[in-house]
Amino acid sequence: xxxxxxxxxxxxxxxxxxxxxxxxxxxxxxxxxxxxxxxxxxxxxxxxxxxxxxxxxxxxxxxxxxxxxxxxxxxxxxxxxxxxxxxxxxxxxxxxxxxxxxxxxxxxxxxxxxxxxxxxxxxxxxxxxxxxxxxxxxxxxxxxxxxxxxxxxxxxxxxxxxxxxxxxxxxxxxxxxxxxxxxxxxxxxxxxxxxxxxxxxxxxxxxxxxxxxxxxxxxxxxxxxxxxxxxxxxxxxxxxxxxxxxxxxxxxxxxxxxxxxxxxxxxxxxxxxxxxxxxxxxxxxxxxxxxxxxxxxxxxxxxxxxxxxxxxxxxxxxxxxxxxxxxxxxxxxxxxxxxxxxxxxxxxxxxxxxxxxxxxxxxxxxxxxxxxxxxxxxxxxxxxxxxxxxxxxxxxxxxxxxxxxxxxxxxxxxxxxxxxxxxxxxxxxxxxxxxxxxxxxxxxxxxxxxxxxxxxxxxxxxxxxxxxxxxxxxxxxxxxxxxxxxxxxxxxxxxxxxxxxxxxxxxxxxxxxxxxxxxxxxxxxxxxxxxxxxxxxxxxxxxxxxxxxxxxxxxxxxxxxxxxxxxxxxxxxxxxxxxxxxxxxxxxxxxxxxxxxxxxxxxxxxxxxxxxxxxxxxxxxxxxxxxxxxxxxxxxxxxxxxxxxxxxxxxxxxxxxxxxxxxxxxxxxxxxxxxxxxxxxxxxxxxxxxxxxxxxxxxxxxxxxxxxxxxxxxxxxxxxxxxxxxxxxxxxxxxxxxxxxxxxxxxxxxxxxxxxxxxxxxxxxxxxxxxxxxxxxxxxxxxxxxxxxxxxxxxxxxxxxxxxxxxxxxxxxxxxxxxxxxxxxxxxxxxxxxxxxxxxxxxxxxxxxxxxxxxxxxxxxxxxxxxxxxxxxxxxxxxxxxxxxxxxxxxxxxxxxxxxxxxxxxxxxxxxxxxxxx
Numbered sequence: 027x028x029x030x031x032x033x034x035x036x037x038x039x040x041x042x043x044x045x046x047x048x049x050x051x052x053x054x055x056x057x058x059x060x061x062x063x064x065x066x067x068x069x070x071x072x073x074x075x076x077x078x079x080x081x082x083x084x085x086x087x088x089x090x091x092x093x094x095x096x097x098x099x100x101x102x103x104x105x106x107x108x109x110x111x112x113x114x115x116x117x118x119x120x121x122x123x124x125x126x127x128x129x130x131x132x133x134x135x136x137x138x139x140x141x142x143x144x145x146x147x148x149x150x151x152x153x154x155x156x157x158x159x160x161x162x163x164x165x166x167x168x169x170x171x172x173x174x175x176x177x178x179x180x181x182x183x184x185x186x187x188x189x190x191x192x193x194x195x196x197x198x199x200x201x202x203x204x205x206x207x208x209x210x211x212x213x214x215x216x217x218x219x220x221x222x223x224x225x226x227x228x229x230x231x232x233x234x235x236x237x238x239x240x241x242x243x244x245x246x247x248x249x250x251x252x253x254x255x256x257x258x259x260x261x262x263x264x265x266x267x268x269x270x271x272x273x274x275x276x277x278x279x280x281x282x283x284x285x286x287x288x289x290x291x292x293x294x295x296x297x298x299x300x301x302x303x304x305x306x307x308x309x310x311x312x313x314x315x316x317x318x319x320x321x322x323x324x325x326x327x328x329x330x331x332x333x334x335x336x337x338x339x340x341x342x343x344x345x346x347x348x349x350x351x352x353x354x355x356x357x358x359x360x361x362x363x364x365x366x367x368x369x370x371x372x373x374x375x376x377x378x379x380x381x382x383x384x385x386x387x388x389x390x391x392x393x394x395x396x397x398x399x400x401x402x403x404x405x406x407x408x409x410x411x412x413x414x415x416x417x418x419x420x421x422x423x424x425x426x427x428x429x430x431x432x433x434x435x436x437x438x439x440x441x442x443x444x445x446x447x448x449x450x451x452x453x454x455x456x457x458x459x460x461x462x463x464x465x466x467x468x469x470x471x472x473x474x475x476x477x478x479x480x481x482x483x484x485x486x487x488x489x490x491x492x493x494x495x496x497x498x499x500x501x502x503x504x505x506x507x508x509x510x511x512x513x514x515x516x517x518x519x520x521x522x523x524x525x526x527x528x529x530x531x532x533x534x535x536x537x538x539x540x541x542x543x544x545x546x547x548x549x550x551x552x553x554x555x556x557x558x559x560x561x562x563x564x565x566x567x568x569x570x571x572x573x574x575x576x577x578x579x580x581x582x583x584x585x586x587x588x589x590x591x592x593x594x595x596x597x598x599x600x601x602x603x604x605x606x607x608x609x610x611x612x613x614x615x616x617x618x619x620x621x622x623x624x625x626x627x628x629x630x631x632x633x634x635x636x637x638x639x640x641x642x643x644x645x646x647x648x649x650x651x652x653x654x655x656x657x658x659x660x661x662x663x664x665x666x667x668x669x670x671x672x673x674x675x676x677x678x679x680x681x682x683x684x685x686x687x688x689x690x691x692x693x694x695x696x697x698x699x700x701x702x703x704x705x706x707x708x709x710x711x712x713x714x715x716x717x718x719x720x721x722x723x724x725x726x727x728x729x730x731x732x733x734x735x736x737x738x739x740x741x742x743x744x745x746x747x748x749x750x751x752x753x754x755x756x757x758x759x760x761x762x763x764x765x766x767x768x769x770x771x772x773x774x775x776x777x778x779x780x781x782x783x784x785x786x787x788x789x790x791x792x793x794x795x796x797x798x799x800x801x802x803x804x805x806x807x808x809x810x811x812x813x814x815x816x817x818x819x820x821x822x823x824x825x826x827x828x829x830x831x832x833x834x835x836x837x838x839x840x841x842x843x844x845x846x847x848x849x850x851x852x853x854x855x856x857x858x859x860x861x862x863x864x865x866x867x868x869x870x871x872x873x874x875x876x877x878x879x880x881x882x883x884x885x886x887x888x889x890x891x892x893x894x895x896x897x898x899x900x901x902x903x904x905x906x907x908x909x910x911x912x913x914x915x916x917x918x919x920x921x922x923x924x925x926x927x928x929x930x931x932x933x934x935x936x937x938x939x940x941x942x943x944x
Contacts, residue, residue, distance in 0.1 A: 062180030064148055065091070066188020069442075070270065071144055071176065071195070072105055073097035073220045073245045074253065078133050078140045081110040082126050082158055083148030084118075087180075095442040096222045099247050104140060109133060113150060122151055126161050134169035141250035142172040142200075152179035174199045186269060193273030196244065196253065201277070204254035206241065211311045212319065213241040214303065215256050217274055217285070219265040221246025222442050228450035229290050232300065232330075236322050238307070244270065257281045260310045263288055263303060284310070290449040291457070292365030293334060297327050334451040338369070341458035346370030348465055351415055353377040353408065353422040354440055362421060362440060365448075369458055374415045375399070377408075405429060419465045431806040434473045436465040445810075445935065463813030467837045469805050472772055477798060478780045479790050489780045493742075496765025497749040497756075503850040510845065510852050511861040519866035520883065522820050523846045524901055526641035526651025528554045529680050530605035531568055533655035534637070536687075536705025536726040539600025541567055541593050545586050545617060546607025548572040560904035562711045567723045569593055573609055582615045587624040594631045597721050600729050601663075602636045605655065608643030635729065637662050647846040648901060649747050649822040652680035657751040659704055663729060664736035666759050673700045673738045674785065675761070677752060679745025681825035681900065684712040685913040690744065690769065693778065693916055696793065697786040702735045703727055711910060736761075740785055744769060745824035746851045767851060768828030769915045770923060771835060772801055778916070797917035804921045805836070808928035812836040815931060818872030819879040820844040820865060821900045823852060829879055829899070830855045832923065842871040877930065882906070895930045 064087060072079055072095065081088035092108025099105065111129050113122050130143055143165075147158050162173040178191045214233075219226055226246045233240055242248065242256040262274045262285035274285035286306055288299035304319040312318065349372045352362055363373055377399065408426060412433050420430040423441030430437040438461055440448065448457040478486070527544055531554050534542040544551045551570035558566045571589040573582050586604070593602060606617060621636050639658040641651040656677055674694060678687045688708035694701040709725035716724060735755065741763040743752040752763035764781050768774045775798070779790045817838045819826055823845045830843050840857035848862045859871060865880070869887045872878060878888045881900040888896040903909035914923040 061185040061188075063178045063183045063185070063188035063191065064146065064180040066185035066190075066269075067146065067176050067178035067192040067195070068188070069095070069185070069220065070189050070192035070218075070245060073099075074144075074248045074250060075099040075105045076102040076140065077105065077142040077144055077250050078107075078109055078137055079105060079144050079146065080126075080129060080133065081108075081146045081148060082113070082122065082129075082151050082156065083110065083146075084113045084150055085110065087146075087148045088112075095220075096444060097220045097246055097442070098224050098227075099221075100227075101247075101249070102139070104137065118150060118154055121154060121156060123156050123161050126156065126158065127165055130161070130165040130173055131168055134171060138170075140171060142174060143169070144174050144176055146176045147179050149179045149181050152177075152181075172199065172203075189269035190272050193244075193270045197273055197276055197280075200250070200253050202254070202257040202281070204251060206255040206258050209241075209258050210239050211260065212236075212238045212307055213259045214238055214261045214263055214307075215241055215259040215283075216243045216246075217262050217264045218270045219243055219246045220442070222447075223444050224447040225290070225449035225453065228447045228453040232296075232326065232450055235326055236300075236304070236319065238303070238319075244273070257283070259283055261285070261303065261306050263299070265290065289361035289364075290453070291361040292368055293331055293451070293454060294364050294368065295361050296450060296454070297331065300327060330451045334454060337455045338458050341455075341462045342369050344462050344466055345458065348372070348418040349374050349415075350419040350421050351375045351411060351417045353420070353426055365454065365457060366421065368454075369461065371419070371461070374417050375411050377411075409433070419461065421461075428807075432803070434470070434802070434806065436467065436470060438464045460813075463837065464810070467809050467813060468835050469809050469837070472835070473802050473805065477790075477795070478776050478783065479795065481780075486780055486784070489777055490784050493764040493766060493777055493781045494762065496746075496767075497743075497753050497763050500746050500749040500765070500850050501753070503853075505848070505850060508848065508853050509860065510848050512848060513861075513863055513867070518864045520869075520886065521864050522844070522868075522880065522883065523864075524557060524648035525550070525554065525607075525643050526646050526648065526654065527605045527607055527643065528557060528901075529648035529651030529653070530603070530639045530641045530655035531558065531566070532648070532680055532707070533639075533652045533659070533705045534603035534605075535567065535710055535723045536703075536707040537601055537603070537659070537732070538710070538724060538726045538728045540603055540723045540726065541569060541597055541599035541601075541721070542603045542605070542723075543569050543571065543586075543589055543593060544605055544607060545571045545582060545589075545610045545615065546573055547609055550607045550609075557902055561902040562910050563713065563907075564711055565719065567721055571610075578609065578613060582610050582613060583620045583623070586615070586617065586620045587627065590621070590624050590636065591628055591631070594628075594634050599634060599722050602634060603655065603659075604636060604638045605641040605651065606639075607641075611640065611642035611644075635663060647822060649680050649745075649824055649849075650847065653747040653751060656704065656748060657754055659732065660735065660751050661754050661758070663732040664755065664759070665733045666736045668737060669739055670700070670734065670737045671739070672698060672786070673702060673734065675735045675738045675741040675755065676701045676703045677741065677743035677745075677748045678703065678705075679743075679748060679824045681822055681828075682744065682915070683910050683912050684708045684710070685911045686915045686919065688712070689913050689915050689919060693794070694742075694782060696791050697782045697788050699782065699786050702731050702738060704732055704735060713910060740764060742766070742781070746827070747824050747849065767824070768831060770828050770920050771832050772798070772805070772917070772920065773835075774828075774831075775801075775915075775917050775920060794917060797921070801917045801921045801924070804924045808924050809836060811928040811931040811935075812838050814839055815876040816841045816874060817877045817879060818842045818844075818868060818875040820846075820863075820868045820884060821880065822846045823849040825900055827851055827855060830857060832920075833877075833879075833927070836924070836927075838877075841875050842868070844868055844871070876934070877927070895934045897927060897930060 088108050088110035093106045111125050117125055145158050145162055159175045162175045165173045176195050178188045241259045242252040262283050264274050264285055264287040277283045286302045289295040290299055300323045304323040307319045351374055420435050420437045421440055427437050427439055446456050446460055447453045531542050534540050548570040551568050555566045555568050571585040573585055577585050617638050637658050639655040641654055684707045691701045691703050704727055706727040710723055736759045738761055741752045741755050741761050744766050746767055755761045756763050769778050783790055815838045817833050818841050826843055826845050830840055834840055834856040842859040843857045844861050844863045844867055865887055873891055877895040878884055878893050879897045882898055882903050882905045898906050913919045
């Protein structure tokens with residue numbers, strides 16, 4: 027019995043050296059990546075947008091595959107819904123024809139807008155003998171739309187067979203069943219174009235400029251009625267190689283429509299395609315007597331290529347000399363070789379699947395003679411090629427994506443899983459841009475660098491110098507020559523600053539049994555409590571000296587002394603933290619002397635230490651007040667003595683959440699070190715519920731632990747603003763200090779691991795090695811979301827430094843970075859527009875940004891500018907729950923942040939796509 031004509035026997039029988047057997051069946055256990063006939067039919071038919079695609083079978087075929095392709099629609103989204111009869115055990119035993127019949131009627135009633143119903147057979151229902159053709163025929167009399175059987179169970183062959191059978195189905199049941207309202211001399215069909223990521227929309231403008239009408243596209247962004255009229259086209263243009271050549275051949279035989287095979291990827295192939303189409307249309311219309319369409323095409327090519335080459339120039343410069351491995355199927359096997367060559371990319375090896383022998387030969391002819399042909403397409407075979415060739419880039423389909431990324435090799439998806447259109451001239455620019463973003467993303471040198479446990483001793487010593495010399499470098503930085511722009515306006519609008527006294531209060535809250543006392547008018551303390559309560563969702567322990575008009579005139583000493591006496595008598599705190607306000611600093615109150623006089627007058631309170639930090643509102647912001655309080659704590663409470671082996675001081679910055687402070691401490695503990703955290707908000711402001719509510723701050727570091735800080739082996743501080751506090755401990759007790767601008771990011775976390783390993787004399791624990799590996803995987807999985815995204819940030823200086831470096835390191839473009847205050851270290855940030863300013867400045871400078879990074883007050887800016895992506899961080903975050911439980915430090919925390927930002931970008935990209943085509 028002869029094989030059906032949808033098998034290509036010559037390709038199956040080829041014995042040419044190196045040529046794959048495209049029709050050979052997969053052998054058991056050979057581990058190939060081939061798909062089945064059901065999937066092939068689905069590839070062709072599922073992009074028909076306004077019909078119901080009903081899969082008749084158990085859950086696997088539909089459940090594992092619905093809405094997993096990138097075919098896009100400018101209209102109906104019905105094609106994206108997953109419909110299945112979901113055959114169960116009894117249905118398999120007794121047959122599923124009745125269930126299918128009822129399902130067709132039910133769906134037709136529920137979705138009256140559907141123009142047709144396609145019913146797909148699957149392996150199980152074909153084996154049980156369900157006659158879907160008979161059921162569809164019977165159902166046609168009961169529903170107001172065509173019901174079309176697609177008899178392509180998976181076991182009958184591979185994806186190519188399914189493609190061709192889908193074409194047979196269209197020819198038998200759809201094409202030629204209606205007439206178009208009108209025809210033109212330049213009507214064409216596109217066959218095998220599935221509008222992946224919007225490829226079709228990159229081609230249509232070219233045809234429109236030429237006066238060519240796409241009568242129907244089989245089947246990207248297709249409407250059922252358009253497909254019915256496809257037989258009236260003057261020319262068929264096959265886009266996807268030979269998968270639907272049978273359809274074109276039969277339309278030529280039945281309707282006299284000639285066909286050409288073309289590609290719209292790359293300048294060379296786009297030009298060739300347009301010229302071939304113009305030639306055929308001129309021949310059909312004028313018998314080649316006039317070159318009407320060909321003349322239009324030459325003009326279009328000249329204009330478009332010149333413009334395209336100008337846009338490609340910067341990308342070609344960065345891509346020239348890069349080496350790639352190409353593995354794909356269909357027309358892309360040879361067309362992508364051309365496109366990559368035009369960008370200066372060398373092909374080291376190429377392979378193909380689901381293609382034809384002709385595709386293979388075209389690909390081979392375009393490649394360098396030394397380039398390899400991939401014959402083993404199994405996972406092991408592809409890995410072997412990657413490790414042998416060591417390419418700069420892998421260009422392939424989604425099935426190969428995560429295999430490539432596991433080898434830490436840049437990867438570009440050119441099949442159905444991609445998000446960007448590559449067809450046409452603008453598509454070529456997009457292709458070049460995405461190649462550039464992929465291969466030149468800054469994560470790759472980092473990911474391919476050595477982990478701390480892989481470095482030699484001399485390399486580790488260099489890294490250790492980075493942290494041990496941090497405080498001296500910060501102190502020595504010259505501020506007068508800073509490039510940071512300071513505000514010139516006289517009125518601040520929508521301030522992003524918080525008061526220094528708020529920062530000091532936050533620091534004091536990290537001490538167990540602490541009571542904070544603000545020397546100022548009582549309104550100041552009320553606003554601080556409100557701001558901290560909104561952020562942490564906690565009751566805040568804070569009292570005030572309640573300065574009155576009389577005290578403001580004659581001095582506030584008595585208010586301060588009276589306030590100290592009352593809080594000590596009433597609340598019996600373990601320690602009292604005093605900070606000042608703009609009022610009392612302007613008055614000139616000598617707080618230090620007032621405390622001395624209080625001590626002389628009240629010896630009964632001598633057991634309760636008092637800490638004093640100067641925090642006038644007109645000097646700095648929250649960060650400066652917090653740093654002043656931490657410096658006051660370490661200058662007051664720690665005591666010297668014999669060094670405690672393994673004990674280290676940790677000074678976390680004000681921008682760290684309770685969860686982050688806890689994580690840093692636990693990382694240190696994992697090295698066998700005993701961390702003294704000053705201050706420690708991890709158990710004080712972490713959202714727990716105590717048996718009783720206390721007016722004091724509970725759960726922080728104890729006074730006794732702080733006293734022991736003078737006997738620690740080392741001090742580690744996190745945030746440049748705490749360098750002075752660390753140097754205070756160094757000056758008082760000779761304790762060496764190690765500084766970290768940030769511990770968010772792989773390089774930053776590596777420095778922390780190197781430092782802790784050196785201090786403890788222990789290797790990096792296995793758990794952190796595992797988390798580093800997970801972080802690397804998260805970065806390669808997510809880096810596509812970050813490339814060239816424009817980001818605007820407005821944060822306190824220390825926080826701004828960490829977030830800016832993190833986002834830039836993932837490939838984001840920092841559009842503007844706005845600091846609350848000008849501090850040392852800002853000049854090193856990778857951003858041109860670096861200013862001290864308010865949220866009005868953010869409104870003026872963030873237009874067009876893809877992401878806004880600011881506290882909750884930034885929501886007004888985001889709304890005004892129409893920026894949906896707003897990463898809330900800093901103080902305060904009050905319109906989201908759980909801000910104090912965010913953990914973005916170390917390897918694990920960086921992974922959390924990578925995914926959080928990537929998901930924000932991804933969600934907004936999908937929303938933008940939906941809005942632009944609905």
